[in-house]
Every structure is written in C-alpha cells, then in structure tokens.
Amino acid sequence: MASVTMDMAIAPADRREALVAWLLAAPAIVLLFLFILLPTLAVIILGFTDFELGYSGFRFVGLENYAELIGDRTFRRSLWNTAIYTAIVTPASLILALAIALLIEAEKRAKAFFRTVYFLPVASLLVAMATVWQFLFHPSIGPINTFLAHFGIAGPNWLGASGTVLYGLSIIGIWQSVGFNMVLFLAGLTAIPRELYAAAEVDGAKSWFDRFRLVTWPMLGPTTLFVTTISIINSVKVFETVKTLTEGGPNKASEVLLFTIYQEGFVYLRVGYASAMTVVFLAILVVLMFLQYRVLDRKVHYA
Amino acid sequence: MTAHALTLGRVLRFTVLSIGALIFLAPYIFMISTAGKAQSEIFSSSLSLIPEQWSYLENFGKALSRVSMTTLLMNGVIVCALIFVVQVVVAIPCAYAMAKLKFRAARLMMVLVMLGLLVPIHATALPLYVAFDRLAVLNSYTALVAPFSISVFAIFLFLQFFRAIPDDLIHAARLDGMSEVGIVARVIVPNAWPAITAFAIFSVVAHWNDLFWPLVVVTNQDFATPPLGLLYFRAAEAGDDYGALMAATLIITLPLVAVFLLAQKRFVEGITMTGLKG
Amino acid sequence: MSILSLRSVTKSFAGNAILKGVSLEAKEGEFIALVGPSGCGKSTLLRIVAGLDHADSGEIAIGGRNVSAVAAADRNIAMVFQSYALYPHLTAGQNIAVPLAMRRLTAAQRLPVIGSLIPGQRQIRADIQRQVKDMASSLKIDHLLDRKPGQMSGGQRQRVALARAMVRHPSVFLMDEPLSNLDANLRVHARGEIVELHRRAGVPTLYVTHDQSEALSMADRVAVMIGGTLLQLASPEAIYDNPAHIEVARFLGQPRINVLKTRMNASGIVRFGTLTLAAERVPAGETPVLIAVRPEFIRLSARPDGILKARVERTEFLGSEVIVHARLDAMGEIVAKVAPAEAATLAPGRPVSVEIEPNRVMLFATTGERLQAKTIAAASTLEKIHG
Numbered sequence: 001m002a003s004v005t006m007d008m009a010i011a012p013a014d015r016r017e018a019l020v021a022w023l024l025a026a027p028a029i030v031l032l033f034l035f036i037l038l039p040t041l042a043v044i045i046l047g048f049t050d051f052e053l054g055y056s057g058f059r060f061v062g063l064e065n066y067a068e069l070i071g072d073r074t075f076r077r078s079l080w081n082t083a084i085y086t087a088i089v090t091p092a093s094l095i096l097a098l099a100i101a102l103l104i105e106a107e108k109r110a111k112a113f114f115r116t117v118y119f120l121p122v123a124s125l126l127v128a129m130a131t132v133w134q135f136l137f138h139p140s141i142g143p144i145n146t147f148l149a150h151f152g153i154a155g156p157n158w159l160g161a162s163g164t165v166l167y168g169l170s171i172i173g174i175w176q177s178v179g180f181n182m183v184l185f186l187a188g189l190t191a192i193p194r195e196l197y198a199a200a201e202v203d204g205a206k207s208w209f210d211r212f213r214l215v216t217w218p219m220l221g222p223t224t225l226f227v228t229t230i231s232i233i234n235s236v237k238v239f240e241t242v243k244t245l246t247e248g249g250p251n252k253a254s255e256v257l258l259f260t261i262y263q264e265g266f267v268y269l270r271v272g273y274a275s276a277m278t279v280v281f282l283a284i285l286v287v288l289m290f291l292q293y294r295v296l297d298r299k300v301h302y303a
Numbered sequence: 304m305t306a307h308a309l310t311l312g313r314v315l316r317f318t319v320l321s322i323g324a325l326i327f328l329a330p331y332i333f334m335i336s337t338a339g340k341a342q343s344e345i346f347s348s349s350l351s352l353i354p355e356q357w358s359y360l361e362n363f364g365k366a367l368s369r370v371s372m373t374t375l376l377m378n379g380v381i382v383c384a385l386i387f388v389v390q391v392v393v394a395i396p397c398a399y400a401m402a403k404l405k406f407r408a409a410r411l412m413m414v415l416v417m418l419g420l421l422v423p424i425h426a427t428a429l430p431l432y433v434a435f436d437r438l439a440v441l442n443s444y445t446a447l448v449a450p451f452s453i454s455v456f457a458i459f460l461f462l463q464f465f466r467a468i469p470d471d472l473i474h475a476a477r478l479d480g481m482s483e484v485g486i487v488a489r490v491i492v493p494n495a496w497p498a499i500t501a502f503a504i505f506s507v508v509a510h511w512n513d514l515f516w517p518l519v520v521v522t523n524q525d526f527a528t529p530p531l532g533l534l535y536f537r538a539a540e541a542g543d544d545y546g547a548l549m550a551a552t553l554i555i556t557l558p559l560v561a562v563f564l565l566a567q568k569r570f571v572e573g574i575t576m577t578g579l580k581g
Numbered sequence: 582m583s584i585l586s587l588r589s590v591t592k593s594f595a596g597n598a599i600l601k602g603v604s605l606e607a608k609e610g611e612f613i614a615l616v617g618p619s620g621c622g623k624s625t626l627l628r629i630v631a632g633l634d635h636a637d638s639g640e641i642a643i644g645g646r647n648v649s650a651v652a653a654a655d656r657n658i659a660m661v662f663q664s665y666a667l668y669p670h671l672t673a674g675q676n677i678a679v680p681l682a683m684r685r686l687t688a689a690q691r692l693p694v695i696g697s698l699i700p701g702q703r704q705i706r707a708d709i710q711r712q713v714k715d716m717a718s719s720l721k722i723d724h725l726l727d728r729k730p731g732q733m734s735g736g737q738r739q740r741v742a743l744a745r746a747m748v749r750h751p752s753v754f755l756m757d758e759p760l761s762n763l764d765a766n767l768r769v770h771a772r773g774e775i776v777e778l779h780r781r782a783g784v785p786t787l788y789v790t791h792d793q794s795e796a797l798s799m800a801d802r803v804a805v806m807i808g809g810t811l812l813q814l815a816s817p818e819a820i821y822d823n824p825a826h827i828e829v830a831r832f833l834g835q836p837r838i839n840v841l842k843t844r845m846n847a848s849g850i851v852r853f854g855t856l857t858l859a860a861e862r863v864p865a866g867e868t869p870v871l872i873a874v875r876p877e878f879i880r881l882s883a884r885p886d887g888i889l890k891a892r893v894e895r896t897e898f899l900g901s902e903v904i905v906h907a908r909l910d911a912m913g914e915i916v917a918k919v920a921p922a923e924a925a926t927l928a929p930g931r932p933v934s935v936e937i938e939p940n941r942v943m944l945f946a947t948t949g950e951r952l953q954a955k956t957i958a959a960a961s962t963l964e965k966i967h968g
Binding site: 121184243 | 316317319320323324327328329330331333334337345346392393394396397399400401404405406407408409412415418419421422423425426427428429430431432433434436449450452453455458483484487508511512514515518519529530533534537543545548549551552555556559560562563564567570571574575
Binding site: 469471472474475476477478479480481485490493494 | 628631632633652653654658659660662663664665666667668669670671679680683684688745
C-alpha cells in the first residue's frame with residue numbers, strides 16, 4: 001500500500017524535473033534541428049539532384065554529380081591546391097608556434113609584450129590584413145620586393161603568378177594562425193608541473209634538449225594533437241584570403257575547396273552540384289575528426 | 304635552468320623573439336605608414352616608413368567618403384551583439400538542463416552537440432541560402448544572425464563549465480526556494496562569467512571576421528559587415544590607390560584590435576578556454 | 582510527538598540497493614547523529630529527507646504531514662552542506678538573506694531595478710536585513726557580512742552556512758558532515774558550538790557524519806547505518822556499551838573491538854578462557870558464535886601461567902594510554918588498551934596472560950545479531966577450568 005502511494009507521489013516530482021529540463025532545452029533543440037541537422041540532411045539530398053536556383057523543378061540524378069566531380073578539372077585542381085596549402089601552413093604554423101611558445105615561456109621580462117605581438121594577427125580583421133599583405137606582396141611597389149631588390153634579388157610576382165600564388169597565400173595563412181596556436185601551446189606549457197623538470201634534471205637530463213625530449217614534448221602530446229587537428233581543419237577551410245586577393249586565379253592556381261563551392265553554388269547557382277562538393281568537404285572534416293579521436297584514444301594518454 | 308642575468312642563450316633568445324616580432328608587426332607598420340603617404344610617394348617604392356608629406360587627412364577622407372564606414376562598423380556591432388546574445392540565451396538553459404537535471408534526452412543531446420561541432424556554416428550554407436531566398440529574408444539582419452542563433456560550441460563549453468559547479472550549490476538554492484529558472488538566472492549565470500566572457504570573445508572574433516556568410520546573403524551595402532564592406536571598397540577602388548585602401552583597412556581593423564589591446568588577458572584566457580574549436 | 586518520521590524508505594541506483602528500508606523517528610528538539618562508513622547510504626537518506634532525492638518507496642513525514650511529494654523548498658527544512666554551498670558571487674550577508682528573500686518577496690519584487698519600484702518591498706527588505714544582522718551577531722560573524730565566500734576561511738564559511746540555515750527557523754535541521762572540511766583543532770571547537778546552537782534553537786537535527794567521535798560526543802541519540810540498513814538507534818552510551826549488532830560494535834570504538842570465534846554448546850553455555858557465559862536462549866545444537874570484548878576491558882599481565890596465553894607483538898604509545906597488540910595462541914590477534922605504567926613490562930616478544938573483565942563480554946551470532954548472555958562464572962586466573 002505504502003509503495004503504491006509513493007509511486008503516485010514521487011513520479012510527478014521526477015516527471016516535473018524532466019519537464020523543466022525539456023522546456024529549458026527546447027529552444028536549443030528546435031534551433032539545432034532547424035539550422036544544423038535539417039540543412040546538413042538537405043545538403044546530402046541536394047547532392048543527388050540537379051537543383052539549380054532560378055529553375056523551378058529538379059530531379060534526382062543519383063550519383064551523376066559525383067561522377068561529374070571526378071572528371072571536373074577545376075574541382076580536382078581545387079582539392080589539390082587545398083591539400084598543398086594545408087601541407088604548407090599546418091606544419092609551418094605548428095613548428096613556429098611551438099618554437100615561439102618555448103622561447104616566450106623561457107623569457108621572463110617581456111613575456112606579455114611578445115605574446116601580444118604574436119597574437120595580434122588573430123584579433124585583426126583577416127580581410128583587411130589580407131589587403132595589407134597584397135600591398136606588401138605587390139610586384140613593383142611592394143616593400144617585400146623592394147627589400148629584396150636591395151640585395152639584387154628580383155622578387156617574384158607573388159600573388160600574380162601561378163607558380164607562387166599558393167606560397168603567398170600560405171605565408172599569410174601562417175602569419176595569421178601562429179598566434180592562435182602559440183597561445184594554446186603556452187597554456188599547455190604552463191600546465192606541465194615544475195617538479196617534472198626538476199626530476200628530469202636530477203635524473204641526468206642535462207641539456208635543454210634532453211629535458212625537452214623527456215618532459216616537454218611528451219607532456220605536450222594532447223595539446224599538439226589538438227592544435228594539429230584545429231590547424232588542418234582551419235587550413236581546409238581557407239576562403240577569406242582567396243576571395244579577397246586572387247578569386248582563385250591566376251589560371252585557377254589558387255582555387256581552393258570552399259572557394260570552388262562558393263563559385264558553383266552562389267555565383268553559378270548550381271546548388272545540386274555544389275551540394276555534392278559540400279558533401280566531399282564534410283566527409284574530409286569527418287575523417288579528420290575521426291582520425292583525431294583514434295589517435296587520442298591510442299597514443300596520448302598523459303593528462 | 305639558466306638563472307644568471309645575461310648569458311649568451313638569453314641574448315640569442317631575445318634577439319630571435321625581437322626579429323620575429325618585427326616580422327609579425329611589419330604589416331601593421333606598413334599599413335600605418337602607407338595610410339599617410341601620397342599616391343606618388345607610394346609608387347616611388349621607397350622603404351622609408353615616415354611619409355614625406357603627410358597625407359593622412361586626404362586618405363582617410365577618401366576612405367570615409369567611398370563607403371559609409373560608420374554603417375559598416377554599426378552593422379558589425381549589431382550583428383555580433385545579436386548573435387552573441389541569442390547564442391547565450393539559447394545555450395545556457397540547455398547546457399544547465401543537460402549538466403544538472405535528470406534529463407533522459409541528455410545523452411542524445413550530447414550526440415547531437417558533438418555532430419553539430421563537426422558542421423561549419425560552409426556546409427549548411429546552400430540549403431539555408433535557398434530557404435532564405437524562398438522566405439525573402441536575404442539582405443537583412445535576420446539572414447545574417449539566424450543561422451548562428453544556435454551555437455553547439457556554446458552548449459559544449461557551458462556544459463563543461465556547469466559540470467564543475469558543485470551540485471550542493473544547486474541543492475542549497477532549491478532548499479532556499481528558487482525555481483529552476485531562478486537558479487539559472489541567480490546562481491548559474493553569476494558564477495559562469497569566466498565561461499561567458501571566454502565565449503563572447505570567441506563568438507565576436509569569429510563573426511566580426513566572417514566573410515563567407517555575409518557574402519552569401521548580403522548584396523545590399525546597407526547590411527554589409529566590415530569584411531564585406533572592405534570587399535566593396537576594394538571593388539570600387541579599381542585602381543591601386545593604396546593610400547586610401549590602407550586608411551580604410553586601418554579604420555576597419557582598429558576597433559577589434561583596440562578591444563584586444565585593452566582586454567588582452569581576457570582574450571588570451573578566452574582563446575585558451577575555447578581553443579577546442581578553431 | 583515525533584517531529585520527523587521515516588517509514589521503510591528504500592532507494593536504489595542502477596540496480597544497487599542503497600537504502601534497504603530505513604525507519605527512524607526524531608522527537609521534538611532531538612539531535613540525532615547518523616553515522617556509518619562511507620557508502621552506507623547515510624547521505625542519500627539525508628538528501629531524501631531534504632527532498633533533493635526521491636525514495637523508491639516508503640514515507641517521510643515532518644510534523645505529522647506526509648511530505649514525500651512536497652518539493653524541497655516547501656518542506657521548511659534547512660541544510661548545511663559539507664562544502665557549505667555558499668553562493669560564491671554573493672556576500673555573506675546576501676547569502677544569509679537568500680532564503681528569506683525567496684520566501685517573503687514575490688518574484689516581481691526580487692527583480693533588479695523594477696523590483697525596487699513595487700510598493701511594500703522596502704519594508705520587507707529592511708526587515709530581512711534586521712534578521713540577517715541578528716543572526717550574524719548571535720553567531721559572531723557581523724564583521725564578515727560584506728565579504729564573499731572566497732575571502733573567508735573554512736571556519737568562517739561554515740558559520741555563514743549555519744547562519745543561512747538557521748535564519749529561517751526551519752522545522753528540521755539537516756547537516757551533511759559540516760565539520761569534515763575543517764582542521765582538527767577547529768573541528769573540536771565547532772562541535773561544541775553546534776551543540777550549543779542546537780540547544781538554544783531547539784530544532785530537531787539530523788546530523789550525518791562518518792566520524793564516530795563526533796556522533797558520540799554531540800548527539801542525543803546515535804543511528805548507526807551500515808550497508809543501507811539502520812542497525813541501531815540509541816543513546817551514545819547504550820550504543821557503545823550495548824551494541825545490537827557485531828557491525829555496530831566493530832564500527833564504534835578506537836581501537837576496534839576484539840572479536841574471537843568460539844563455540845556454544847547445546848545448552849547455551851560458552852566457555853572461553855576463564856569465563857563461562859550462559860545465553861538466554863538455548864540453541865538447537867552446538868553452534869559457532871562470536872565473542873567480543875573492547876580493548877579497555879582486557880588486562881595483560883606478565884605472569885606466564887594464565888589460562889589464556891599470548892605473546893606481545895608490538896605496542897603503540899599514545900600518551901595517556903598504550904595499545905598492545907598480542908597474539909593469542911591459535912586464536913588470532915588481541916588488542917588491549919593499558920595504562921603506560923603497566924605497559925613497561927609488556928615489551929614485544931614477552932609471553933603474557935590475558936584476563937577479561939567478566940561483565941564486559943558480549944556474545945554475537947555469526948550472522949551478527951547480539952545474543953543476550955550472562956557471565957555465570959569467572960574463575961581466577963590461576964585456577965584451571967577444564968571443559
């Protein structure tokens with residue numbers, strides 16, 4: 001009897017809490033469906049259609065878009081360029097950021113000053129700073145080539161020649177991302193217990209490099225993995241500088257994935273085809289995240 | 304470690320850091336310098352940083368007359384503020400429910416949040432654009448703000464933060480007679496300021512700088528955000544009037560850089576805390 | 582008459598039974614300490630009484646009213662948490678005022694700015710301020726009212742938490758290990774203070790602790806909970822001298838009670854060393870039983886000719902007393918508490934004779950229940966009893 005009355009009495013209390021929880025979460029759930037899940041689903045479906053904005057009807061074309069993608073030279077070029085850009089920017093930005101973080105961490109006086117300087121590009125409007133870089137890279141009046149000319153070197157037409165444009169964009173990409181990665185590395189470095197360095201020294205790690213190999217590098221493992229994934233993803237998402245400075249040119253030498261999607265989808269309005277490209281883009285992100293989880297699971301278990 | 308005052312290592316370290324800092328600052332130095340130079344001097348391609356004749360007024364005048372800088376900056380402020388406020392108002396109650404209430408859907412929500420973290424605006428832009436076009440809301444604040452009203456990253460960040468708030472504090476609040484909404488407003492929010500500021504920095508930096516989405520939904524200058532406005536300015540400035548262009552970039556870069564310089568510590572903390580996502 | 586009553590409360594988490602039917606009655610003005618090892622379910626029970634958790638079955642009544650379905654805020658209960666759970670963003674004064682403001686001001690009146698325009702609230706706020714001040718001065722924390730929890734010491738936070746709990750004059754007071762975050766000196770001092778506050782306020786109190794000395798020194802009655810079952814509820818003296826279950830006997834007392842295995846014959850007689858005990862109830866046949874004696878009722882003498890012989894293994898000097906660990910032939914270890922003067926002769930390795938205070942021996946079934954028994958014979962050490 002008692003347990004029966006209790007069930008009657010207690011269930012409402014728990015049910016009330018669940019109801020409150022639903023109410024509190026409801027706006028987020030609705031918006032999540034509306035602006036993330038539904039559009040993602042729509043993109044996958046649109047990828048199988050020949051939908052074009054401006055035309056009323058559309059039909060399902062199966063894998064036709066994907067078949068076209070394989071033969072699409074612009075798209076292949078754009079994938080290749082994105083890969084090259086990522087292959088340059090990620091390691092360079094990572095190594096520079098780690099080096100600067102180590103130097104700043106060891107420095108006592110001007111720590112805050114240097115941190116501010118290297119971080120400044122992160123807080124600056126990229127489109128604006130890209131414009132400044134365009135001036136710096138200008139083949140005839142740009143300070144970079146003027147500076148090189150002092151040493152008798154004829155500087156290239158950085159952003160104007162198909163051979164150098166990706167390097168030019170990469171330099172901007174590195175300049176812009178180092179500060180962000182550096183701050184994450186600095187946080188990782190501060191989290192390493194001081195006693196470990198003392199222990200390493202007692203154990204006979206005499207040189208700076210010994211201590212780096214024995215303590216710093218392994219302890220930074222999780223941070224490094226993190227920073228690497230973020231850097232790769234951000235490089236794959238390069239768009240602002242390309243749109244502002246080169247529009248994919250010259251001669252498609254700087255076509256990158258997001259720019260190609262933008263052109264197809266929002267300029268030529270071939271939504272179905274651009275959706276198929278977007279699915280490829282999403283697949284790349286999923287694979288990268290999956291790889292990160294796998295590595296995280298297996299290797300870096302220190303923290 | 305080397306504790307002594309001026310070892311070779313320290314000198315070397317300081318030199319390397321200084322040279323690096325100079326390279327990193329170079330774009331800013333040239334921006335400020337070029338913004339004050341006359342067209343003819345820029346084309347003489349000298350490396351001198353101090354303008355021979357000061358043309359700041361002229362260049363800034365040009366920058367301000369071609370595109371309405373105040374509109375751009377205002378749009379930037381309005382859009383970033385709206386996005387931030389909506390994101391926080393939506394995410395905090397949801398994160399609280401997931402972290403502290405007996406909520407059967409919490410696990411499912413967690414899966415959705417993790418999935419959401421994977422999907423950037425670039426992936427959802429096409430269908431959203433088509434939908435906004437059908438609803439005839441392109442070229443509006445709504446179009447600029449709506450897709451960012453839900454930030455799974457905000458939910459994720461607040462969830463982590465709320466989990467660290469002791470359950471006893473919430474129990475005490477319930478015994479003291481607070482409703483769940485009261486607890487969110489009076490106990491959770493006042494104690495979540497570090498997370499909220501960190502997220503504010505993350506959100507504002509991301510949306511102030513975003514070019515992709517404004518480029519997609521805005522074709523009318525009245526709703527242009529700073530990056531988009533600068534793009535228009537560049538297009539209008541077909542020639543190589545770098546003096547005016549640098550003046551314009553200076554005006555548009557300054558607000559966020561100024562905020563950063565004033566609140567550096569918060570900025571760095573914020574980025575460190577939210578560094579999980581780029 | 583009972584102000585708080587629990588009737589067969591059960592609770593399980595994910596299939597694990599945490600509370601296996603707990604019943605308890607607290608009388609007007611009574612201080613009950615709920616004591617047990619960690620994980621015994623005592624904190625869960627407290628949270629169920631508070632309304633922060635819900636029982637699977639059973640009933641909770643406060644002042645005769647069944648509150649099982651009443652929300653925590655409406656049970657008129659105050660609670661002091663182990664972590665104090667002070668609102669970190671509010672000053673001590675604001676913390677103490679929260680429960681009053683929540684009850685006496687309407688939701689609209691509590692709104693910032695707008696709230697202050699609503700008539701009537703100024704009077705109430707002034708009244709709340711006065712009550713907070715009174716409470717603070719009675720706990721001697723006036724000088725802390727403008728400080729935030731982060732700027733206070735552990736002891737100060739604990740007082741503020743007490744003030745916040747007491748200010749609203751609850752009908753039941755719950756405390757969840759409120760002293761465990763204080764250092765040892767402060768803890769002893771705070772014990773006395775809480776007892777004094779309780780005596781003055783006269784509010785029935787349920788006090789959860791894992792510290793037996795806290796339970797024995799503070800409470801009117803002690804409830805010992807082990808493994809989700811309330812094994813005994815009695816006065817501190819009764820629970821120490823006359824435990825109802827072997828686990829209660831084991832849990833209370835430092836060092837732990839000596840428990841030795843022996844047998845009871847079919848007529849209910851147990852012979853152990855120099856002692857003969859007779860159980861009140863005669864068993865069906867010969868059964869194994871447990872004999873328990875607290876260390877202070879065991880005497881060791883350096884004479885080698887006693888009936889119970891042992892060898893000293895090690896001694897622990899504690900100042901006012903010495904704990905002697907000795908090994909009984911074939912029967913395991915025995916621990917005795919002796920005066921330092923006596924201990925001088927008990928060096929490790931020495932053979933000793935063991936004597937047990939005859940009326941302090943307790944008998945338990947191997948399942949743990951107490952078997953009432955009388956000592957019917959206690960031969961002197963030198964005399965041999967055969968049996």
